[in-house]
Amino acid sequence: MTTAERVAELVRGGESFLVCCHKRPDADALGSALGLRALLLRLGKDVNLYVPDDLPPNLVFLDHGEVERDLPADKRWDVTFVMDTAANALLPKGLPAEDVRGPLVVIDHHANHDDVGDIVLRETEACATGEMVMDLAEMFGLRPVPAEAATPIYAALVADTGGFRYSTTKPKVLRMGAELLEQGADPWEVAYELFEKWQPERLALLSAILDTLEVECEGRLALMTVTREMLAKTGATDDMVEGMVDYGRKLKGVEIAALVWEFPADSGEGLDTKISFRSRGDADVGVLAQRLGGGGHKSAAGTQLDIDADTAREQVRELACRVLCGE
Ligand SMILES: [Mn+2]
Known part of the structure; x- marks a missing residue:
């Protein structure tokens, strides 16, 4: 059966x-x-x-x-x-x-x-x-x-x-x-x-997130960050972060986009970092996320780490560059 x-x-x-x-x-x-x-x-x-x-x-x-x-x-x-x-x-x-x-x-x-x-x-x-x-x-x-x-x-x-x-x-x-x-x-x-149906706060948050965009690995990796401060400043809520990682992938030449997101820790104390990954072509971000303790699909995946956003961004940069360029 x-x-x-x-x-x-x-x-x-x-x-x-x-x-x-x-x-x-x-x-x-x-x-x-x-x-x-x-x-x-x-x-x-x-x-x-x-x-x-x-x-x-x-x-x-x-x-x-x-x-x-x-x-x-x-x-x-x-x-x-x-x-x-x-x-x-x-x-x-x-x-x-x-x-x-x-x-x-x-x-x-x-x-x-x-x-x-x-x-x-x-x-x-x-x-x-x-x-x-x-x-x-x-x-x-x-x-x-x-x-x-x-x-x-x-x-x-x-x-x-x-x-x-x-x-x-x-x-x-x-x-x-x-x-x-x-x-x-x-x-x-x-x-x-x-x-669609975006509230003005969400568009303001997108603008703030785009200010954090960095392109690495000869234009193949896009990195972005959301901090608690950015959310507070724009008046946006956490559920408005959904889909923001896609903007990194829109950029011509980008194969992997990652969004590093400061998030209240599961323990209720301090901050964790969530990472959302998107891939355009052959790169498997499911495997990438798995190496960081998470999971997902080949083209969309994520993980959550109990380290600060800056450290997480560095880890993602290093790991994604290695995946993309074999360095
Ligand atoms: Mn599904």
Whole structure:
């Protein structure tokens, strides 16, 4: 039996399901979770969609009251799904113990991952976890997908393909996009909510970040920094940093862009440094991030270090130059 068939069997045999996604959800995590919830409801199942974190402002449009911030007490689930999650550290907080939640089924598309989950359905070729939800819908005989699944799954595909631009945008993905539009997704609404609709503080932050841009390695590496001071000065919030690293990659000739981001430490004391990587071509930033204790995809990855931003920037510079130039 394939893993997909095993998952289908668990769905057919179960009655109550808990669906969640990784910490600090992005559009693919939340969209694929909402999509799976809609499918399970169509199959007559009982579903709770649990996301304890605040939704970033650009994803609020996806939630029409489906998302539960707290779990009902005294309830048990036959199976728990965690969407788009590649690492134990990214499991949502407050996930119930195994005797309450049942087996943990991970649906994911990250090539770099640890051993999270009891049953792992992972398609590293999929452009998004949302694409895998479309394949599950097919198995359940739910294609075309129900209207209530269309917008969240469409958002998942659009976000993880950078607006159907990345090389993961296979013909199959565009056919799925077409189906989702036919089922009611509004392409401009989704694109505007996900990528535009910037507050003035965010544009001011972009301007400040661009002031920190340095190009190294004969124009192949772009380095940028966000400090707490820059956030305070511009009035921007941490979720506005999302996507800023892409600006480094826009520069002609840049193969790797890195954004070094001062971030309140997980311990609650002092500052950590998050690093986001983007790659344009052959360079594998997933491997680069892994060497710094993180992970991700070949073209988009990240890590978190408990050192200051300047030291982190130096480490990134050294490591990325070695990857690019073999020095
Ligand atoms: Mn994803």
